[in-house]
Amino acid sequence: MLELSNLSVSEGRAEHLFDVTVGFRKGRLTTLLGRTGAGKTTMMRAIAGLAETDGGRIALDGKDWSRLAPWQRPVAMVTQQFINYPHLSVLDNVAFPLVRRNVLQDKAREAARDMLGRVGLGTMIDRRPSQLSGGQQQRVAIARALVKKAPVVLLDEPFVNLDYKLREGLREELVDLLKAERETIVIYASTDPREALQMGDDVILMAEGRAIQSGEPQNVYARPGTTRAAEVVSDPPINLIGMEVSGGQLRLDRLADLPARALGRDLPAGRYTLGLRAHSIRQGGDLSARVSLTEVSGSETVTHLQAAGQALVMLERTVTNHALGTTIALSLDLGEALVFDAQGRLIEKEPVHG
Amino acid sequence: MRTFYLALKYLAVLLWSAFVIFPFLWMISTSFKTANAVTAGAKWLPWLQFEPSLAGWRSLFGGVGGINILKPYANSAIVTLSGSAIALVLGTLAAYGLSRFTFKAGPLRNADITFFFISQRIMPPIVLAIPFFLMLRFLGLLDTLPGLILIYVAMLMPIAVWVMVDFFNSVPRGLDEMAWMDGCTPVTTFLRVILPNALPGLVVAAMFCLIFGWNDFFFAFTMTFTEVQLLPVSLVALNSSVTPWWSLSAAAIVSVAPLAVLAFVVERFLSRGGLAGAVR
Numbered sequence: 001m002l003e004l005s006n007l008s009v010s011e012g013r014a015e016h017l018f019d020v021t022v023g024f025r026k027g028r029l030t031t032l033l034g035r036t037g038a039g040k041t042t043m044m045r046a047i048a049g050l051a052e053t054d055g056g057r058i059a060l061d062g063k064d065w066s067r068l069a070p071w072q073r074p075v076a077m078v079t080q081q082f083i084n085y086p087h088l089s090v091l092d093n094v095a096f097p098l099v100r101r102n103v104l105q106d107k108a109r110e111a112a113r114d115m116l117g118r119v120g121l122g123t124m125i126d127r128r129p130s131q132l133s134g135g136q137q138q139r140v141a142i143a144r145a146l147v148k149k150a151p152v153v154l155l156d157e158p159f160v161n162l163d164y165k166l167r168e169g170l171r172e173e174l175v176d177l178l179k180a181e182r183e184t185i186v187i188y189a190s191t192d193p194r195e196a197l198q199m200g201d202d203v204i205l206m207a208e209g210r211a212i213q214s215g216e217p218q219n220v221y222a223r224p225g226t227t228r229a230a231e232v233v234s235d236p237p238i239n240l241i242g243m244e245v246s247g248g249q250l251r252l253d254r255l256a257d258l259p260a261r262a263l264g265r266d267l268p269a270g271r272y273t274l275g276l277r278a279h280s281i282r283q284g285g286d287l288s289a290r291v292s293l294t295e296v297s298g299s300e301t302v303t304h305l306q307a308a309g310q311a312l313v314m315l316e317r318t319v320t321n322h323a324l325g326t327t328i329a330l331s332l333d334l335g336e337a338l339v340f341d342a343q344g345r346l347i348e349k350e351p352v353h354g
Numbered sequence: 355m356r357t358f359y360l361a362l363k364y365l366a367v368l369l370w371s372a373f374v375i376f377p378f379l380w381m382i383s384t385s386f387k388t389a390n391a392v393t394a395g396a397k398w399l400p401w402l403q404f405e406p407s408l409a410g411w412r413s414l415f416g417g418v419g420g421i422n423i424l425k426p427y428a429n430s431a432i433v434t435l436s437g438s439a440i441a442l443v444l445g446t447l448a449a450y451g452l453s454r455f456t457f458k459a460g461p462l463r464n465a466d467i468t469f470f471f472i473s474q475r476i477m478p479p480i481v482l483a484i485p486f487f488l489m490l491r492f493l494g495l496l497d498t499l500p501g502l503i504l505i506y507v508a509m510l511m512p513i514a515v516w517v518m519v520d521f522f523n524s525v526p527r528g529l530d531e532m533a534w535m536d537g538c539t540p541v542t543t544f545l546r547v548i549l550p551n552a553l554p555g556l557v558v559a560a561m562f563c564l565i566f567g568w569n570d571f572f573f574a575f576t577m578t579f580t581e582v583q584l585l586p587v588s589l590v591a592l593n594s595s596v597t598p599w600w601s602l603s604a605a606a607i608v609s610v611a612p613l614a615v616l617a618f619v620v621e622r623f624l625s626r627g628g629l630a631g632a633v634r
Contacts, residue, residue: 085547100546
């Protein structure tokens with residue numbers, strides 16, 4: 001288990017991580033999910049020893065890493081940029097970390113050749129990195145990271161600079177490669193909620209330098225603890241609508257007045273925020289909204305709408321080209337709606353006992 | 355049309371080559387001439403237009419009215435090679451430090467420290483002659499090879515720092531960090547990863563150092579008296595009331611030769627692309 005306790009990092013005047021306490025389990029792939037600037041890279045750099053920590057503790061199996069230099073930490077890392085050693089051949093690039101760890105040249109090359117075969121570069125071992133395509137260069141970097149058999153593998157958006165098709169393919173290959181390493185802690189940073197939910201055994205939501213929620217992806221998606229967590233984990237964006245409950249009425253800000261039972265649960269009078277995922281907004285109904293943007297992707301349509309000053313996002317599982325500026329009728333399906341209190345904390349549908 | 359442009363290109367190259375090579379050919383031809391052949395108008399071809407003579411070359415190796423350049427030649431080689439080598443080692447280390455670490459010396463930051471190195475070369479050498487002279491006298495190193503090497507290190511190191519800081523800055527920091535992840539300490543990172551990738555820069559810096567060192571006359575002249583003589587100074591001794599063009603030509607060929615050979619050897623290093631494939 002890799003544990004980060006009360007970890008804070010600030011570089012220069014900018015603070016990047018605030019008092020983060022999280023744990024990463026062996027044999028599992030944990031996704032760090034958050035937008036750009038949420039602190040994912042900083043957390044990885046702190047684990048690798050590349051970012052100086054202001055306070056807190058990093059420990060693997062109880063062994064404190066605080067005093068270990070980067071080259072003493074058993075960590076492998078793949079970054080967004082495809083970093084390889086330009087002066088070495090592909091084979092020597094991958095053998096390099098082993099040679100530095102005093103493995104005999106022949107043994108190191110043998111292991112490197114084996115690993116390059118597994119990432120599909122078996123025929124290119126004599127080339128220089130500059131003679132490879134972007135996807136191949138990143139495979140070299142991945143092979144170099146994996147060949148060390150480090151107990152902690154950090155993958156910082158490794159595929160973000162690759163084209164879509166290549167990204168999908170490499171991601172699957174990487175997951176397969178890592179599944180074979182049962183004792184390895186794999187940490188994968190991503191800005192894409194779908195990727196995080198598909199790939200990760202665990203997910204940690206990051207926002208503004210804080211770890212705001214962690215757990216299994218399905219649980220985190222179904223029950224985001226705060227409005228911020230709901231925003232981070234939802235793609236397309238979740239609709240957050242101000243709501244007033246009083247006298248048996250739900251008053252959705254600027255949108256509609258509904259009977260309180262529409263929500264399927266009793267709430268004391270007061271201010272709330274309603275979290276409505278994009279697929280819970282449907283075409284046809286009493287509400288009307290103006291189309292401000294339509295994104296058609298494959299078999300889905302995401303439509304951005306304006307309804308009396310409230311921005312809404314609707315997801316349809318069909319291809320529908322709503323003309324810009326037209327007004328369409330909507331209905332809200334409150335069956336899966338999330339309710340947050342005035343402080344933005346989730347109110348569980350069925351209160352957890354105990 | 356393409357053939358025409360190609361022909362034009364070759365013509366330009368030919369003209370330029372002739373322009374560059376002609377003085378060398380003239381120098382070689384002159385080194386084999388006698389006083390008569392030099393003064394009696396332009397003569398080109400040995401045996402046909404003038405009778406070649408080895409007088410010019412003999413005068414370099416202890417011939418009549420000449421000098422012996424072997425000792426000064428060796429001195430120049432020792433001083434230039436050791437001065438350049440020490441300047442390169444120190445300068446490269448300083449440049450790596452300035453490129454990778456943040457220094458604060460009072461109000462001075464990295465850029466100021468880099469400029470401080472370069473500023474040594476901005477001053478005219480004459481300004482430095484007196485302090486250098488006094489320092490060498492204090493150390494008892496006037497008119498000695500170690501003294502000259504010391505001066506050359508001081509004069510050549512700024513060149514090395516200047517060239518190498520730029521080169522190291524162009525090597526991405528991500529490469530250092532990746533080397534750390536792969537188990538390299540800062541020293542092995544420098545030796546195994548950064549230096550091999552800065553090789554073109556190192557070659558450029560070495561060439562500058564060798565050229566400046568080899569060609570220096572000023573310090574070779576002011577910091578020595580009788581014991582130690584460097585090549586540029588000894589060649590001056592060839593001059594007398596009648597300019598011995600044949601000896602001077604032979605001397606010029608001898609002193610240019612090492613740099614010409616060097617230029618041919620390092621050319622292939624310079625044309626090779628440096629960092630392609632490091633970070634995309």
